Amino acid sequence: MPLITSAGVGSGLDLESIISASVAAENTPKMQSFVAKEEALQVELSAIGEIKSAISKLEDTVEKLADPESFGKRIANITQPDGGDIISVTPTSDISTGSFDIAVKQLAQGSRAVTADGAFADADAVVSASGGTLSFSAGTDNSFDLTVTAGMTLSELRDAINASDSNFGVTANIVNTGDSSVGSKLVLTSNVTGSGNDLVITSDTAELDAIETYDADTNTSGGMTIAAEDVAQDAIITVDGLQVTNDTNTFKDAVQDMTIKALALSSGNDTDGYDTAELNVEYDRESVTALVDELIANYNNLVGNIGFQTRIGKPLNGDSSMRTLSDQLISTLSTQLTDAGPFESIFDIGLGVDKEGYLEKSSLVRSINDAMDENFDDIGTAFAGDNGVAKQLESLLGNYIDSSGIIKQRETSLNGQLDDLEDDVINHEYRMASLEERLRKQYSGLDVLIAQMQQTQSYLGAQLSNLPGFTKASS
Template identity: 80%
Template sequence: MPLITSAGVGSGLDLESIIKASVDAENVPKMQRFAAKQESLKVELSSVGEVKSAISKLKDTIEKLADIDNFGKRIANIRQPDGAEIISVTPTSDISTGNFKIAVEQLAQGSRAVSADGAFASADAVVSASGGTLSFSAGADKSFDLEVTAGMTLAELRDAINASDTNFGITANIINTGDPDVGSKLVFTSNVSGDGNDLVITSDTAELDAIETYDATTNPSGGMVIADADKAQDAIITVDGLTVNSDTNTFKDAVQDMTIRALEVSPEDTSGTKLTAKLDVDYDRESVTKLVDELITNYNNLVGMIGLQTRVGKPLNGDASMRALSDQLVSTLGSTLTDAGPFESVFDMGLGVNKEGYLEKSSLVRSLNEAMDDNYDDIGTAFAGENGVAKKLEELLGNYVDSDGLMKQRETSLNAQLDDLEDDVINHQERMKSFEASLRQKYAGLDVLIAQMQQTQSYLGAQLSNLPGFTKSK
């Protein structure tokens, strides 16, 4: 039997249309149901995702409200003397609120040593013909040694000091005065500040005496001099008239739990009195207000999203878990507080829920600002205390959006259904291929049979037409 690749070729019948109609009758309704099911799952998955996103956003805010440190922040307001900026401050959350007057009497500095006049004619002057060792120190625990090579020049010594890996903070420079009697001056600057931390330089050879340091009043060998104005010194400030010293310009705990940095010496008034900076340390009310505003915004966003996704015609309409979440939000938000001063619930501190279920600022009992004025610490306890409302809301929302939460489980289930549906479509398509193949096989036999009958008819017709007296019908 010859192979017929297009049904109906042999018989002339429109078998392709018959096969297509048969396959479509079986395939199209099923594919339409698959498509409708897929669209329904995707829409529901999108709705679940929108609600889950709104829950997660609220949970992020709740986690900040559940952190007591966010209620312990302090803010420092400084009014500097006119035309000056004498201090900066960094308060910790442990500092008490208060007002202070601070003046900077003196800035900390390291020492500065200068070589004697005529010690070196120029930067190319040889420091030592045979070499030796210079020892540098400042304070109790800063020191390093430097090997001076034979024939080393003043410029080479400067470069060697500045490049030394063990240098603790000495900078060497050369000043060329242009005066032949003065020559080139070697200048050392130490960054080790504080009273008694002057730079000390010694050597192991008399050739290097000119680089050793001496007191300004006793300089027997023409060595380097540290003038009184160039000695290392403490920083000195006064806090409410009390004098405080520091070997650096940073004062830690001069006011307990606060770091003060001296920036410049206070200017003086016409009587010669140092002007003070006015420092006010207060609770960081603004950051707490922003957190409460963020809570209101994200809470209302979730309430609105639940309302939107549960409308008639929406995939979550009548959904029991959404109803439960709405009820739990309100009941948890209004739960009874303990150890929160006068606040029995958050509704006692300037918050309320309107008839549509949205959270808002309210002044029926007291305003949020009034609550901060009178009971700031209790607000932190109300939200972040052991029995705080933020702790409870954090747990509630976690039940929905954590890795094993209800919304996550629901997303997983819907995605699994989509995967199963995709497999069903593939299996159905394979069945349709088999169904079409079986139809083609059946119709192929019919096509051949009809073709053979048509050939037989043509043959018999031809034979009959050759018989005597046979007349073709018109």
């Protein structure tokens, strides 16, 4: 039977209003309770999310504090001489603090070989009519061979050297002197530095003698020469007057656990003395201070969030897990330290907790600056040691926001309740639709019955009015 959607048509009664009122009486209170429950769940979920976000921020900071490397950083402060920067320095976390005077007496360089005057008229001069092989080496582990093709010109040789895939670091250039007696010169520069690592060039044919630095057949010098100022040489620096030699400009462990790079020569000489750069290696106090400040800010942000969300009228008021977290935070901060020098607890290094539970810098025992002055390494142990506060906080916070943590379980439960509520609403809407359909069927029968009764009444009235002696009452 089709559903009648306009009840009361037959009877003239306002059955639509009756049906609507009946459905509303069932539907409205229930829907209001659904809405109220959803709002309560969403508010609680949002509050849990705020707490979770605050915990995550604190955990990020705690992870950095739990890393011993955060307390092992050193900074190198360099006062360069007036002539400009002569060194750069990279300290490691293992270096001891201290001060050093460093001078650069000599920079490392590779060798430079030049062809003889008149060897080649210009860049198009033929190097070899029949071709051959040139062998290049510098030091013990650097070498490559180059095939010289028949008729190769000087410019083509330059290009072949620079393009060779096996080239270890030889750069070829041509200098056109403009002097016909001198001609064009091939200049070969090696990047292999260090004393004894001069560029050596030999060939397998006399036609290439002009390109050699050494003639193996005659055991004599070849056509290319290396001037005294162009030989490969070591770098030489002094550290507090002690001379240190290295085959490159980068000195590793000249001062143990520190890399010094020579950038430029110091002014002066052995007689008058060399200008020095003053190097001071210190603990990186600023980065530690910044981490402690970050800890205070993010810890207090979490404490403030817990306090706000558990106030009267807030969704987490009276929540036992929040009370537990607050208690555990204070308890963890009070962890008894081991192997941290004079620091028995975190409060011994210049931190404290006020009456509201907020973390703050304190000088009741000693200030943080005093602690860093006196026992810098022990501060690292206090935070990042096996029993350090940061390690303990890291474990505590993980219990709340890890994949199986308390906060995660709480979120899962609330989201599950929201899903169940959504199903309840759908089921309720189905029941309300069924109720309306049932009411319409019931009132449809009533509508038809009343309409029939009205028709009968009209018919009887008409019949009676036609009977003899029937008179209508005067109006």
